[in-house]
Amino acid sequence: LKSGKGAHKMRKISLLLLVVMVVLALMQSIPVAASTPTDVIGTMKYTPLPDPEGETKIAGGNTFLDTIEYSSWEGSFEGVSFDECNVVIHRSGAWAYNAIVYFEGSVSGQTGKLTMRFTGSRPDALSDWEGSWVILNGADGLANLHGQGIFYGPGSPGFGEVGEVTYKGQVHFDPAG
Numbered sequence: 001l002k003s004g005k006g007a008h009k010m011r012k013i014s015l016l017l018l019v020v021m022v023v024l025a026l027m028q029s030i031p032v033a034a035s036t037p038t039d040v041i042g043t044m045k046y047t048p049l050p051d052p053e054g055e056t057k058i059a060g061g062n063t064f065l066d067t068i069e070y071s072s073w074e075g076s077f078e079g080v081s082f083d084e085c086n087v088v089i090h091r092s093g094a095w096a097y098n099a100i101v102y103f104e105g106s107v108s109g110q111t112g113k114l115t116m117r118f119t120g121s122r123p124d125a126l127s128d129w130e131g132s133w134v135i136l137n138g139a140d141g142l143a144n145l146h147g148q149g150i151f152y153g154p155g156s157p158g159f160g161e162v163g164e165v166t167y168k169g170q171v172h173f174d175p176a177g
Contacts, residue, residue, distance in 0.1 A: 037170040038108055040149065042075015045164045046083065048156050061091030067159075069099070077167070079105015083118075093124040097131065107171060112140030120151065129155045129165055147171030 046069040050056075054066020069083035085099040103114040115138070120131020134148040149169015156163025 035173045037147075037172045038076075039168075040076035040107070040147065040171050041166070041168045042073060042077055043153075043164055043166055044071050044073050044077075044081075044151070045162055046071035046156065047162050048085070048159055050159060051084070063089040065089070071101070073103065073105060075167075076171075077103065077105060077107050079103055089125075094121065095125065095129075096121045097129065100136075101133075107142060107145060108173070110141035110145070110173075112138055112142030112145075114138045114142050114145065118151065122155075128153055133167060133169065135171070144174040145171055146174060 048067050048069050051066040051068045054068075055064070056066070057064040065087040067085040067087055069081075069085060071081040071083055073079050073081065081101050081103040083099045083101045085097060088096040090096070097118070097120045099118040101114075101116040101118055103116060105111065107114070115136045116133050117136055118131060118133045120129045122129050130150070130152045132148065132150050135146055137143075138145045147169055149167060151165045151167045153165035154163065155165060
């Protein structure tokens with residue numbers, strides 16, 4: 001009886017090992033689908049305006065602003081964008097920035113639309129902005145573009161005044177699927 005249970009247990013272990021080996025073999029034969037990352041660099045010039053549908057709130061000594069921006073892009077990203085932004089001016093004088101950027105133009109020879117998230121900060125109103133960006137999704141020729149990076153620069157001195165930041169990062173295309 002003992003040898004019967006032992007043989008049954010060995011068959012289960014052997015079957016399990018066979019399944020694991022087949023799965024591992026299949027995983028090794030899956031090709032890598034994404035393209036090689038490409039470095040991107042350029043400038044974004046933007047004009048911030050108060051969001052006509054937004055709000056300005058003051059709470060705990062902090063000021064919360066809803067703004068919009070119209071931006072033009074040069075360099076690896078060529079095109080224009082409309083940006084919906086939230087700015088917080090902390091009572092300490094530090095600023096924080098979050099935006100959803102709706103870009104239309106070309107990247108790496110492909111034309112289409114992108115939605116990106118920008119998040120940044122600066123220690124005070126006179127310092128440069130520093131932050132990061134990430135592509136959330138795309139359409140048309142940019143539907144399969146992915147990427148992320150940083151941005152930095154002086155930005156805009158105020159509402160209605162053109163500001164500029166430099167963007168850098170990497171992008172790559174996944175195959176259409």
